[in-house]
Amino acid sequence: MDFSILWTEFFGLTLDGIVVGAIYALVSLGYTLVYGVLRLINFAHSEIFMIGTFTSLGLSIVFGFTGLEEPLGIVLFLLVFLVMALASGIVSGMSAVLLEFVAYRRLRRRGASRLSSLISAIGASFFLVEFYRLTTESKDWDFPRMLSKDPIFSISSAYFTLDKIIILLGAFGLMFGLDRIINKTRLGRGIRAVSQDEKTAILMGVNVDRVISFTFLVGGVLAGFASTFYMLFYESTKFNVGFLLGISAFTAAVLGGIGNIRGALVGSFVLGLIQQYSSVVLGYNWRDVVTFVILVFVLLFKPTGLFGEALQRARV
Amino acid sequence: MTKLLEVNNLTMEFGGVVALKEVNLHVSAGEIAALIGPNGAGKTTVFNVVTGYYQPTKGDVLLNSKSVLGLKSNKIARLGLARTFQNIRLFGDMTALENVMTGSDSRNKVGLVGSIIGTSRSRQEESLSHSRAAELLNFMGISHRSGQLARNLPYGDQRRLEIARALALEPKVLLLDEPAAGFNPQEKVELGELIKKIRDAGFAVLLIEHDMSLVMKISDRVSVLDFGQKIAEGTPSEIQNNQKVIDAYLGVVDNAS
Amino acid sequence: MSSIKIAFSKFNLRDSFGAWWENATKKQRIAFRVLLIGFFYALPFLDNPILGTPETNFQSVLFYPLAVYVAMAVGLNIVVGKSGILDLGYVAFFAIGAYTHAILGTFYGVSLWFNIILGAAFAMIAGVILGLPALRLRGDYLAIITLGFGEIVRIVALNLEITGGAAGIAGIPAPPNIFNVTFDVLDPKPHYWLMLTFIMLVVWMYIRLGKRRPGRAWEAIREDEDVAEFMGVETTKYKLWAFILGGAIGGGAGAIYSSQVASILPDYFTLNVSILVLACVVFGGMGNIWGVVAGAILLEYLPEKLRFLSETRILFFGLLMVVMMNIRPDGLFPRKKREKVYDKVTGQEISR
Ligand SMILES: Nc1ncnc2c1ncn2[C@@H]1O[C@H](COP(=O)(O)OP(=O)(O)OP(=O)(O)O)[C@@H](O)[C@H]1O
Ligand SMILES: [Mg+2]
Numbered sequence: 001m002d003f004s005i006l007w008t009e010f011f012g013l014t015l016d017g018i019v020v021g022a023i024y025a026l027v028s029l030g031y032t033l034v035y036g037v038l039r040l041i042n043f044a045h046s047e048i049f050m051i052g053t054f055t056s057l058g059l060s061i062v063f064g065f066t067g068l069e070e071p072l073g074i075v076l077f078l079l080v081f082l083v084m085a086l087a088s089g090i091v092s093g094m095s096a097v098l099l100e101f102v103a104y105r106r107l108r109r110r111g112a113s114r115l116s117s118l119i120s121a122i123g124a125s126f127f128l129v130e131f132y133r134l135t136t137e138s139k140d141w142d143f144p145r146m147l148s149k150d151p152i153f154s155i156s157s158a159y160f161t162l163d164k165i166i167i168l169l170g171a172f173g174l175m176f177g178l179d180r181i182i183n184k185t186r187l188g189r190g191i192r193a194v195s196q197d198e199k200t201a202i203l204m205g206v207n208v209d210r211v212i213s214f215t216f217l218v219g220g221v222l223a224g225f226a227s228t229f230y231m232l233f234y235e236s237t238k239f240n241v242g243f244l245l246g247i248s249a250f251t252a253a254v255l256g257g258i259g260n261i262r263g264a265l266v267g268s269f270v271l272g273l274i275q276q277y278s279s280v281v282l283g284y285n286w287r288d289v290v291t292f293v294i295l296v297f298v299l300l301f302k303p304t305g306l307f308g309e310a311l312q313r314a315r316v
Numbered sequence: 317m318t319k320l321l322e323v324n325n326l327t328m329e330f331g332g333v334v335a336l337k338e339v340n341l342h343v344s345a346g347e348i349a350a351l352i353g354p355n356g357a358g359k360t361t362v363f364n365v366v367t368g369y370y371q372p373t374k375g376d377v378l379l380n381s382k383s384v385l386g387l388k389s390n391k392i393a394r395l396g397l398a399r400t401f402q403n404i405r406l407f408g409d410m411t412a413l414e415n416v417m418t419g420s421d422s423r424n425k426v427g428l429v430g431s432i433i434g435t436s437r438s439r440q441e442e443s444l445s446h447s448r449a450a451e452l453l454n455f456m457g458i459s460h461r462s463g464q465l466a467r468n469l470p471y472g473d474q475r476r477l478e479i480a481r482a483l484a485l486e487p488k489v490l491l492l493d494e495p496a497a498g499f500n501p502q503e504k505v506e507l508g509e510l511i512k513k514i515r516d517a518g519f520a521v522l523l524i525e526h527d528m529s530l531v532m533k534i535s536d537r538v539s540v541l542d543f544g545q546k547i548a549e550g551t552p553s554e555i556q557n558n559q560k561v562i563d564a565y566l567g568v569v570d571n572a573s
Numbered sequence: 574m575s576s577i578k579i580a581f582s583k584f585n586l587r588d589s590f591g592a593w594w595e596n597a598t599k600k601q602r603i604a605f606r607v608l609l610i611g612f613f614y615a616l617p618f619l620d621n622p623i624l625g626t627p628e629t630n631f632q633s634v635l636f637y638p639l640a641v642y643v644a645m646a647v648g649l650n651i652v653v654g655k656s657g658i659l660d661l662g663y664v665a666f667f668a669i670g671a672y673t674h675a676i677l678g679t680f681y682g683v684s685l686w687f688n689i690i691l692g693a694a695f696a697m698i699a700g701v702i703l704g705l706p707a708l709r710l711r712g713d714y715l716a717i718i719t720l721g722f723g724e725i726v727r728i729v730a731l732n733l734e735i736t737g738g739a740a741g742i743a744g745i746p747a748p749p750n751i752f753n754v755t756f757d758v759l760d761p762k763p764h765y766w767l768m769l770t771f772i773m774l775v776v777w778m779y780i781r782l783g784k785r786r787p788g789r790a791w792e793a794i795r796e797d798e799d800v801a802e803f804m805g806v807e808t809t810k811y812k813l814w815a816f817i818l819g820g821a822i823g824g825g826a827g828a829i830y831s832s833q834v835a836s837i838l839p840d841y842f843t844l845n846v847s848i849l850v851l852a853c854v855v856f857g858g859m860g861n862i863w864g865v866v867a868g869a870i871l872l873e874y875l876p877e878k879l880r881f882l883s884e885t886r887i888l889f890f891g892l893l894m895v896v897m898m899n900i901r902p903d904g905l906f907p908r909k910k911r912e913k914v915y916d917k918v919t920g921q922e923i924s925r
Contacts, residue, residue, distance in 0.1 A: 041713040106899050114712050115657055116898045119855055122661070122716075123894025126848055130888040243844075250717065285732050292721035299714050300706045367803055393805035407796035410789070418789045422805025428814050431785040432778055442785055485805055 005280045012157035013276040019164045019233060021272025022171035026226035027249035028256075028264040029178065030096070030219030036195035036259045037215045040114065043121040044103065046246020047128035048096045048220050052088040052227025053237035054132060059084045060144050067144030074162070077147045081166070081228070089224035096220025097213050099124055105209075133239040140238050143231040167229045174225055175265060178218070182261070187214045195259065244288055248275070251295040257305030266306060318345050319381075320520050321366065321397070321489045326375035328361055328544075335361045337544045338375070343489050348511060348521045350531045352555075353541035354564065359524045360402055362541075363491050367399055368392045380488065394422050396488030400478040400495060402524075408467030412458065412477050415466050416449035419484030452480040456510070472503060479510075489520045496527050508534045532556060540564070613769055617762045626877040636761040638873040640768040641830050645846075646853040646869035647775050647862065648822030653851065654859035655783065656815040657795030658708070659716040661847050662723025666696040666820040668730065668842035670827025675742040675837055676735060685748040685756075689771075689828045696824025699726075700817035708812045723847055731839040741838025745831050756832070764833035771829060772866075775822050779862055791815055792860070845887060852890040855897055858904025867906060 006013070027049055034042040063080065072080065103124040107117045151159035182188040190211035193201040202208055230245070231237060252271040256263025274294065279287040298305060321343040328336040336358045343349045351359050364370045366377045368389040377384050384392045398419070407415050424445060426438040453459040456476040461469055466477060475495055482490055492511070496504045508530050515521055525531045531538060532552040540548040540555060542564040548555060555561055594602070620631040645667060652660045670692030677683040677691065707718045730736040737743075747756035747764075756763045782788055790811040793801040802808050831837050849872075857868020872890065876882040882889060897904065 041717065043716075103895050103898075107902075112898070112902060113657075115653075115659055116902050118659055118713055118716055119851070120895050120898035122848065122851070123891045123898065125891070126845075126887055127891030127895065130885070130891060134885065134888065247717075247721065254714075285728070289725055289728055292725050295721055296707070296718055299710055299718060303710065303714070369799070369803075388809075389799075389802040390805050390807050393803055398805075399803055401800070405797055405800045407793050407800070409796055410792050414789055414792070418793045418801070418806065419804050421786045421789060424786060426786060428782070428787050428818075431787050432781050434781060438785065445786070481804065 003281060006277060009157050009280060011155055012159065013280065014273060015158040015160070015164065017273035017276035018269060019167050019272070020275065021252075021269035022168055023226050023229050023233070024245075024249045024252045024272055025265045025268035026171055026174060026222045026229070027245065028253040028268050029175075029261065030223050031250050031253040032256075032258055032261060032264040033191065033215050033219045035253070037191060037198075037212050038104070038108070038117075040104075040117055040121075041250070041258075042099075042216075042219070043118065044099050044125035044128065045096075045219065045223065046242030046249075047125050048092045048099065048242075049223040049227050049230075049245060049249075050132060050237070050239065050242035051095050051128070052092040052224040053231055053241055054136065054141075055088040055091040055224070056084045056228045056231045057141050057143055057237055059087055060146075065144035065146055067142065067146075071148040072146050074147075078166075080146065081232070084231075085170070085225050085228040088228045089221040092224030092227065093217045093221035096216040096223070100213060100216040104212075108212075129239055129242070136239055138239065140236055143235045143237065145235060147232075163232045167233060170225070170229060174222060178222065178261075181218065187211060191215050191218075244291075247288070247295070248291055251291050251298075254295060254303075255298050255305055257307040260305065260307045263305050263307035270306075319343070320345055320379065321522065322376075322378040322381075323362065323366060324376045324378065326362070326365060326377070327373045328358070328365055328370060329373045335544050336365070336372070336541075339541070339544070339546050341539055341546070343520050343522050345520055346515065346518070347536040348515050348523060348534055350523045350525060350535035350538040351541065352525065352528075352531055352538060356543075357541040358544040359541055360493055361544075363399055363493055363524070366392075367397055367491070390422075393485055393487075396485075397491060398482035398485040398487035398489075399491035400475075400482050400493055402493040402497070404471075404474045404478060406466035406474055406477060406481070408465065410466060411463050412453060412466055412469065412473075412480075413446075413449050413462045415477060415481050416452050416484045417445045419481040420445040420448045420452075420486075422485050449480075449484060452483055453477075455483075455513075456480040471498060475499070479514075483514065483519070487519060489522055490514060491522050491524075493524045494526060495523070496525055496530055504530050610773070614766060617765060626874075627880065628883070629877060630761075632765065633761040634874075634877045636765040636768060636833055637830065638877075639870060640765055640772065641826060642850060642853055642873045643866055643869040644768060644772050644775065644826035644829075645823055645850045646857070646865050647772060647779065648819045648826065649850050650819075650854050650860065650862060650865040651779060651791070651815050651822070652819035654854050654861070654865060655788065655795065656791040656812060657712070657798075658812055658815060659712055660719045660816065660819065661716050661844070661851070662719035662721070662726075663819070663823055663850055664842050664844065664846040665719075665723040665726040666699065666823030667827040667830070667846065668726050668839075669696045669699055670824030671831035671837050671842070672730060672736055672742075672827075673824070674828040674831045675745045678746045678832070679742055679744055682746075685746075685828065685832045688832075689825045692824040692828035693821035694824070696820040696827075697817040700820035701813065704813050704816040708809060708816060720844065720847075723842075723844055727839050727842050730842070736839070739839060741836060741841075743836035745835045745837065747832050747835070758833070758835045761833060764829060768826070768829050771825060775825075776862060776866070783862070787811065787814065795860070849887070849890060852894055855894055856904060858906040861904070861906050864904050864906030868904065871905075 027045070030045050030048070031042060034040070034045070103120045104117060107120055147162055149161045149163060151161050152165070153160050182191060187210070190201070190206045191214065193204065193206050194208055194211050198208065248271060249268070252268040253264045254267070255271055256265065256267030271291070271294065275287055275291065278290045282290065319342045323339060323341040326336050326339045339362065341351070341362065351362060353359055365372050368384065368387055371386070379392070379395055379397060384395060407418065410418070424441040426435070426441050430438040450459065450462065453462055456479060458473045458476050458480070461473055461477070466474065469477060479492065479495060496507050499507060504527060511521060511523065512534055523531070523535065535552055538550065538552055538555045539546055540561050547564055548558045548561045550558070597605070616635055617632045625631045626634050645663065649660065649663050652658050673692035673695050674685060674688035677688055678685060703722050707715055710718065731739055750756070754763045790801070790806045793804065793806050794808050794811060798808055853869035853872050854865050856872055857866065858864030876886040
């Protein structure tokens with residue numbers, strides 16, 4: 001264990017932790033929202049994210065970027081990036097809606113057991129991973145650098161580059177937007193109603209099917225945007241990119257208290273920071289083990305997370 | 317008479333909702349005690365607390381004068397509290413006989429290793445469980461359903477099977493949550509007779525029921541809950557003439573029916 | 574299309590065979606068993622154009638993937654099928670068994686016969702350590718935790734010295750001869766027979782447990798855990814038993830596996846393995862041991878036989894899980910018998 005790097009690199013690690021945390025936050029919101037309405041972990045959500053990364057990548061290829069050209073100016077870059085993010089958001093959002101339709105809806109209508117729904121979702125997840133593995137030839141795919149990553153300014157070891165700034169601003173903008181959607185739109189209020197008490201929501205005339213579709217759509221769109229940010233930051237993707245990212249985002253959601261939106265955000269930043277710090281102390285290889293251990297410990301000792309309300313036992 | 321089950325000063329809160337407030341109840345050996353009250357009065361919550369599903373906010377639950385608070389539900393069940401459910405909860409993919417045997421298993425000792433080896437005790441207990449379960453199905457008048465999956469049984473037989481399964485635990489007190497719900501008058505009369513037979517066989521019964529004529533006919537003692545508080549207790553005739561009860565409860569039923 | 578779907582969701586091999594079995598005499602039943610067992614032991618010699626596999630050696634296919642996956646599926650079936658505990662990290666137990674023999678056999682000269690038992694024991698210990706706390710959790714949390722456990726075991730194997738890191742361990746010894754049967758890498762038959770014997774032992778044990786008290790407790794837990802508690806079932810204890818028994822079977826199978834392949838590396842023990850085993854259990858029919866065996870045989874054999882399936886098997890298995898859960902959640906061979914159904918309200922018999 002080497003703590004000295006932790007001190008010299010502290011600010012840099014903190015900045016990266018927040019940036020990574022912002023990406024986790026967008027993905028973990030999808031877990032938390034779906035959990036709210038279905039009381040189920042959407043196992044295939046990580047694949048919705050993965051689809052987003054390949055959508056961004058695909059667009060970069062369509063646009064003809066190779067990564068060898070001069071960096072774009074900021075305005076042009078933002079334009080290109082916005083198109084990519086929107087496309088990824090739309091594709092991921094539609095995929096999530098489709099996923100719910102194929103893997104969950106019939107089972108929910110039939111009142112199937114939780115086990116059946118989980119297996120169905122896992123099946124869907126593996127189908128998607130494998131489909132992308134085969135079509136992308138199991139390769140690492142590099143995302144072309146379109147923007148200079150020279151630091152704009154720095155605080156100690158924290159180098160503020162444009163990509164990090166864009167990710168942070170973008171993620172916070174999206175979270176703000178989500179807040180508006182959940183609190184101000186009819187469907188958003190439907191999400192809250194179904195999350196609190198599905199039976200009453202039905203009595204109140206809420207169309208549960210539509211609300212659930214909408215929840216998947218919102219979660220998917222956020223994951224799609226997150227995937228473009230991810231590509232900007234890490235500049236590479238692979239068919240199994242969703243697995244570890246999904247586990248991290250899910251851990252973040254649990255850490256904050258699953259079903260709780262504010263919790264998902266806080267949990268994401270906390271996890272992002274812990275991962276950054278621990279990977280220099282223990283070594284990068286153990287980063288994912290650390291994540292799992294956090295997940296296990298939270299679930300075992302504080303399953304309600306940092307902010308979760310006490311989960312009531314089901315009524316008998 | 318000895319009090320088998322005692323509920324002392326029980327308070328149960330869910331978040332802000334006070335489902336039970338300082339409730340005192342008891343069930344004595346050899347009696348059918350009834351627990352009545354309007355919808356949402358907290359009757360089922362009493363069952364959930366005494367069987368260890370919820371931890372009460374305040375108060376105590378005694379079984380044979382020993383507190384069962386904090387024990388696991390399975391332990392409480394084996395100590396002598398068996399229950400049925402307001403909305404039937406059978407093991408749907410198991411046969412009627414297996415459902416009841418699962419109940420009688422709680423009286424057995426054999427463990428996993430014994431079951432693999434097939435020790436003589438394991439074989440003895442298996443056949444005992446089997447014959448006891450068959451007997452109980454017969455007692456409840458559903459022995460012809462023995463080999464059928466619980467979820468495929470007609471509604472009434474599902475209710476009867478729940479009682480058989482609970483009886484298989486040989487409980488000190490049998491807790492019945494609206495066992496006559498959905499029955500026609502004829503079936504209700506038969507069920508009443510059956511419950512009396514159960515009492516006469518030596519099981520004390522705590523009965524939650526909305527059907528007043530059934531309750532009044534078979535109960536030895538009736539307690540009334542309203543908004544989580546006990547508002548009256550007494551013999552059926554006392555309860556029928558209690559103004560508080562009439563106000564709180566019987567009026568509601570009359571309006572509804 | 575919909576009529577095909579109905580036909581598929583209604584067809585029930587179990588019932589037709591079940592009817593024959595019910596009516597069979599004792600002699601017929603024994604004869605059937607002997608024939609079946611004999612058939613499986615003789616399988617390595619039945620390498621012909623009809624049964625044989627075009628790309629790979631038929632006898633090695635029989636050992637891996639067939640026998641290995643059948644063993645794991647039978648083990649996982651206790652956990653997922655019988656008790657309803659979704660374990661997505663089953664490969665961890667398999668890996669623990671495999672590394673037990675690889676390390677103890679290669680570096681300390683312990684024979685496979687001990688290592689099968691030790692591998693099972695270590696898997697059980699791991700099962701207790703993980704299960705004791707984790708089994709308190711709800712199903713979907715448990716699924717994620719076990720998934721994490723599976724990955725942790727692999728990552729640990731990847732990073733430790735004793736496990737050889739990414740390169741793994743090579744030169745794992747096979748057991749000494751018995752009855753002139755030589756165990757070695759070149760001839761997969763003896764290991765196949767060994768695994769087959771292991772499977773039969775496990776199935777025998779499972780059947781005994783399944784129809785007795787533990788079987789009922791497991792099923793009750795699968796059907797409704799709360800109610801099982803109310804009926805006096807010690808749910809924590811029985812869930813733990815299911816979990817570690819399943820684990821022990823995975824561990825034993827892992828030890829035999831590493832003895833046959835002679836070298837193992839962490840890459841053999843990915844999440845995919847867990848999911849493939851799960852697919853076998855789901856496809857065959859959760860909780861029905863014969864269904865699970867048949868499901869595992871079919872799912873592992875078909876990709877070897879049909880070339881187009883071998884590259885894309887996970888794709889198909891994933892799809893299969895979705896389709897099965899949607900239209901035939903009981904699997905190809907459901908555990909329960911078809912029977913009369915009654916209208917819940919009127920009590921009238923409904924014809925299906
Ligand atoms: N798990 C729970 N969480 C929150 N509130 C609960 C819970 N269980 C019960 N309650 C509340 O406690 C009150 C009493 O409910 P309970 O089910 O005990 O009533 P009941 O007398 O059995 O009514 P019914 O005749 O309709 O069955 C109700 O207001 C109910 O909403
Ligand atoms: Mg009630």
